[in-house]
Amino acid sequence: xxxHNIDTVPTDLFIGGEWRPASDGGRFDVINPxxxxxxxxxxxxxxxxxxxxxxxxxxxxADWSGRTPRDRSxxxxxxxxxxxxxxxxFAALITLENGKARADAIGEAAYAAEFFRWYAxxxxxxxxxxxxxxxxxxxxxxxxxPAGIAVLVTPWNYPAAMGTRKIAPALAAGCPVIVKxxxxxxLTMLALMPLLEEAGVPPGVVNILPSRSSGQVVDxxxxxxxxxxxxxxxxxxxxxxxxxxxxxxxxxxxxELGGNAPVIVFEDADIEQAVAGTMLAKMRxxxxxxxxxxxxxVHQTVHDEFADRLATAMSSLTMGDGMDPSVxxxxxxxxDTRDKVAALVADAVAKGATCLCGGEAPHRTGFYYPPTVLxxxxxxxxxxxxxxxxxxxxxxxxxxxxEVVARANATEYGLVAYVFTTxxxxxxxxxxxxxxxxxxxxxxxxxxxxxxxxxxxQSGIGREGAEEGMQEFLETQYIAVxx
Ligand code: NAP
Numbered sequence: 001x002x003x004h005n006i007d008t009v010p011t012d013l014f015i016g017g018e019w020r021p022a023s024d025g026g027r028f029d030v031i032n033p034x035x036x037x038x039x040x041x042x043x044x045x046x047x048x049x050x051x052x053x054x055x056x057x058x059x060x061x062a063d064w065s066g067r068t069p070r071d072r073s074x075x076x077x078x079x080x081x082x083x084x085x086x087x088x089x090f091a092a093l094i095t096l097e098n099g100k101a102r103a104d105a106i107g108e109a110a111y112a113a114e115f116f117r118w119y120a121x122x123x124x125x126x127x128x129x130x131x132x133x134x135x136x137x138x139x140x141x142x143x144x145x146p147a148g149i150a151v152l153v154t155p156w157n158y159p160a161a162m163g164t165r166k167i168a169p170a171l172a173a174g175c176p177v178i179v180k181x182x183x184x185x186x187l188t189m190l191a192l193m194p195l196l197e198e199a200g201v202p203p204g205v206v207n208i209l210p211s212r213s214s215g216q217v218v219d220x221x222x223x224x225x226x227x228x229x230x231x232x233x234x235x236x237x238x239x240x241x242x243x244x245x246x247x248x249x250x251x252x253x254x255x256e257l258g259g260n261a262p263v264i265v266f267e268d269a270d271i272e273q274a275v276a277g278t279m280l281a282k283m284r285x286x287x288x289x290x291x292x293x294x295x296x297x298v299h300q301t302v303h304d305e306f307a308d309r310l311a312t313a314m315s316s317l318t319m320g321d322g323m324d325p326s327v328x329x330x331x332x333x334x335x336d337t338r339d340k341v342a343a344l345v346a347d348a349v350a351k352g353a354t355c356l357c358g359g360e361a362p363h364r365t366g367f368y369y370p371p372t373v374l375x376x377x378x379x380x381x382x383x384x385x386x387x388x389x390x391x392x393x394x395x396x397x398x399x400x401x402x403e404v405v406a407r408a409n410a411t412e413y414g415l416v417a418y419v420f421t422t423x424x425x426x427x428x429x430x431x432x433x434x435x436x437x438x439x440x441x442x443x444x445x446x447x448x449x450x451x452x453x454x455x456x457x458q459s460g461i462g463r464e465g466a467e468e469g470m471q472e473f474l475e476t477q478y479i480a481v482x483x
Contacts, residue, residue: 006039006040006096006187009040009093009187009190009191010190010191010193010194011027011040011041011042011043011187011190012042012043013043013045013049013053013207013208013209013210014190014193014206014207014208014209015049015052015053015056015207015209016052016053016055016056016059016060016203016204016207017056017197017202017203017204018203020043021043022043022044022045022046022049023046023048023049023052024046024048026043026044026046026212027041027042027043027044028041028042028044028183028210028212029041029042030042030097030184030185030186030187031097031184031334032096032097032099033098033099033330033331033332033333033334033366033367034099034320034321034322034323034330034331034366035321035365035366036365036366036367039096039097039187040187042186042187042190042210043210044210044211044212044213045180045209045210045211045213045217046211046213046217047213047216047217047220049209049211049217050178050209050211050217050218050220050221051220051221051224053178053207053209053221054149054178054221054224054226054227056203056204056207057149057176057177057178057204057205057207057226058149058176058226059204060176060202060203060204060205061146061148061149061175061176063202064171064174064175064176064202064205065145065146065174065175067174069123069124069126069172070123070124072123072171072172072174073120073121073123073124073172074120074200075171075199075200075201076116076117076119076120076123076168076171076172076199077116077117077120078198078199078200079116079120079168079195079196079199079201080113080114080116080117080120082195082198082199083109083112083113083116083164083192083195084110084113086195087106087109087110087113088106088109090105090109090112090160090188090191090192091105091106091108091109092105092323093159093187093188093191094108094109094159094160094185094188095322095323095330096187096323097159097184097185097186097187097188098156098157098159098184098185098333099286099322099330099331099332099333099366099367100285100286100288100322100330101286101322101327101328101329101330102322102323102324102325102327103325103328104284104285104286104322104330105322107284108158108159108160108161108285109160111158111161111447111449112158112160112161112163112164112165113164114449115161115164115165115167115168115169115449115465116164116168117449118168118449118450118465119168119169119171119172119469119470120168120172122169122172122467122470123171123172123173123470125467126144126172126173126470126474128141128142128143128144129141129142130142133480138480138481138482139480139481139482139483140478140480140481141478141479141480141481142476142477142478142479143476143477143479144173144471144474144475144476144477145174145474145475145476145477146173146174146175146473146474146475147173147175147228147229147252147473147474147475148175148226148227148228148229148475149175149176149177149178149226149227149228149229150166150170150175150176150177150178150227150228150229150230150231150473151177151178151180151218151221151222151227151229151230151231152166152167152170152177152178152179152180152231152232153180153214153218153230153231153232153233153234153242154166154179154180154181154182154189154233154234155182155233155234155235156182156183156184156185156333157285157288157289157290157333157389158285158289159181159182159185159186159187159188159189160188160189160192162233162256163179163181163188163189163192164192165233165449165453165464165465165469166179166231166233166254166464167179167196167206169464169469169470169472169473170229170231170473171201171205171206172470172473173470173473173474174473175228175229175473176204176205176206176207177205177206177207178207178208178209178221179206179207179208179209180209180210180211180214180217180218181208181210182234183210183211183212183214184333184334185333186208186210189208189210190208190210192208193206193208215241218230218242218245219245222242222245222246222248222249222251223245223248223249224249225249227249227251228251228252228475229251229252229253229254229472229473230242230245230246230251230252230253230254231253231254231256231462231464231472231473232253232254232255232256232257233256233257233290233464234256234257235257235258236257236258236412236413236458236459239255239257239258239460242255243255252472253461253462254461254462254464254472255460255461255462256290256453256454256455256459256460256462256464257290257413257415257455257458257459257460258290258387258413258415258458258459259290259291259292259294259387259413259415259416259455259459260294260295260385260386260387260411260413260415261281261291261292261293261294261295261415261416261417261418261436262293262294262295262296262297262407262408262411262417262418262434263277263278263281263293263295263296263297263417263418263419263420264297264398264404264405264408264417264418264419264420264430265278265296265297265298265299265302265306265420266299266401266419266420266421266423266426267299267301267302268421268422268423268426269299269302269420269421269422270420270422270442271302271305271306271309272309273420273442274306274420275306275309275310275313276444277418277420277440277442277443277444278293278296278310278393278418278420278444279310279313279314279444280444280445281293281418281440281444281445282296282391282393282444283314283317283328283329283371283391284444284445286329286330286332286390286391287388287389287390287391287392288332288333288337288389288390289389290387290415290416290455290459291415291416291438291446291447292387292388292389293393293418293444294383294387294388294394295377295384295394295396295407295408296393296394296395296396297395297396297397297398297404297407297408298395298396298397298398299397299398299399300397300398300399303375303395303397306395307356307373307375307395308356310373310393310395311356311357311373314357314358314371314372314373314391314393315357315358315371317329317371319362319368319370319371321366329370329371329391331366331367331368332367332368332369332389332390333367334367335367337367337389337390338361338367338368338369338390340389340390341369341388341389341390341391341392342360342361342369343382344381344382344383344386344388344390344392345358345359345372345374345383345392347381347382347383348374348377348378348381348382348383348394349374351378351380351381352376352378353374353375353376353377353378353381353394354374354375354376355372355373355374356373356374356375357370357371357372357373358370358371358372358373358391358392359372359374369390369391369392370391371391371393372391372392372393373392373393373395374392374393374394374395375395376395376396376397377394377395377396379396381394384396385411401426401430405430405433405434408434409433409434409435411457412457412458413455413457413458413459414435414436414437414455414456414457414458414459415436415437415438415454415455415459415460416436416437416438416439416440416446416455417431417434417436417438417439417440418439418440418441418443418444419431419434419439419440419441419442420442421442424441427441427442428441435456435457436455436456436459437453437454437455437456437459437460437463438451438453438454438455447465448465449465449466450465450466451465451466452464452465452466452467452468452469453465453466453469454468
């Protein structure tokens with residue numbers, strides 16, 4: 001696969017080990033956010049294609065789940081090596097369809113590859129247990145079996161990593177999968193397929209179904225009783241719909257949904273570290289991340305120094321086509337996302353926020369929005385309650401620890417929070433009071449294949465990464481034994 005020659009990237013559906021067009025011949029365009037030009041036309045799966053994919057996964061299940069854990073592990077390890085050797089090519093493809101800057105894309109490709117390595121190691125550690133029933137004396141034998149066919153639905157913001165974070169644990173557990181990538185960015189998952197075949201993944205074990213009719217296609221699969229897991233990463237709004245669909249056939253849901261991450265900078269924070277951590281939490285992936293810093297609370301005694309340093313750092317970033325390695329900030333994924341960011345900034349300013357830098361979309365081709373810092377964002381501003389999903393740092397002041405914890409928790413989301421303080425005891429105490437699935441303590445980055453990634457409240461159900469990530473694709477079976 002050579003991303004500079006997009007013609008080599010497959011653009012049909014991949015079902016049962018074969019590339020094929022959609023049953024009705026439908027296709028849709030993929031756009032380069034930097035040039036607004038069409039880069040590919042991709043087959044758009046129908047409901048009929050979806051059921052064909054479930055048939056293919058069903059045929060592959062017995063063989064794949066019956067292989068030894070070592071077999072599956074070796075294939076995943078090979079996928080890690082192949083992906084790592086083609087990291088630069090995947091990074092270029094990610095930038096082409098998503099827009100993110102080259103450094104972000106290379107970071108994503110490395111992160112995406114790591115899930116194959118981590119789950120190659122986890123595949124051979126699916127341990128059960130044996131115990132004594134206290135009263136009857138029978139033995140309690142517990143084992144974890146592959147749950148069955150898994151439907152994986154992924155978002156556009158990490159076209160590679162959100163796929164591999166699901167595919168690798170599912171394959172390690174012994175489950176065949178059907179991947180429905182986001183319509184903005186289907187190419188990266190399509191390009192992954194030849195690599196997985198080369199690694200030894202048999203036909204039918206991974207099927208890739210881009211579709212512009214995502215609602216109907218996913219709903220049809222969730223109403224097929226052979227499908228036992230739905231793993232979704234995307235918005236809370238779509239997650240709710242999938243949970244409703246999953247209820248009918250009682251499909252196991254794993255949900256990685258939206259976030260509204262608070263950053264808390266205490267008066268005793270190392271300001272340089274806090275600015276660097278906030279830059280990472282805000283600007284990684286251009287703010288188009290569920291983990292992105294959305295509400296930045298700064299203690300009033302250090303607020304002005306922090307805001308000035310943050311504005312300096314944000315203003316120093318270079319905006320342009322992400323393919324250019326000197327660029328820090330690429331375009332947003334599409335016009336709607338850029339317009340939403342612009343509207344959130346206009347709303348905050350109209351309600352009293354001060355703009356320290358940025359704040360205006362440039363008149364140029366591409367879906368660009370500049371790094372922006374807003375101060376004194378009022379609680380009633382729309383960006384306080386919603387994901388910004390763009391390069392806008394929205395600052396608020398606070399004066400008291402309990403007050404800021406209450407304000408940080410005042411959201412229906414609970415994915416990740418960030419805390420900056422040089423007092424470790426205080427940092428741990430505050431972390432425990434935060435109603436979030438993850439906390440970055442003096443760190444602006446929490447994602448790691450070896451850590452359980454996920455949220456509480458309306459940010460999701462279940463975890464990805466770590467041992468927990470494989471459990472989403474396993475069912476526990478208990479056998480009561482007499483001997
Ligand atoms: P989205 O609109 O919810 O779409 C996500 C995926 O769901 C896409 O593949 C989309 O397909 C599909 N989809 C849309 N409507 C559907 C329906 N009715 N039934 C079945 N599938 C449907 O989210 P997004 O805009 O791509 O991604 C941004 C969101 O993802 C943000 O809220 C972000 O916080 C969240 N996110 C969460 C995590 C996490 O780990 N918690 C990680 C990354 C992103 P189409 O593209 O064809 O519409």
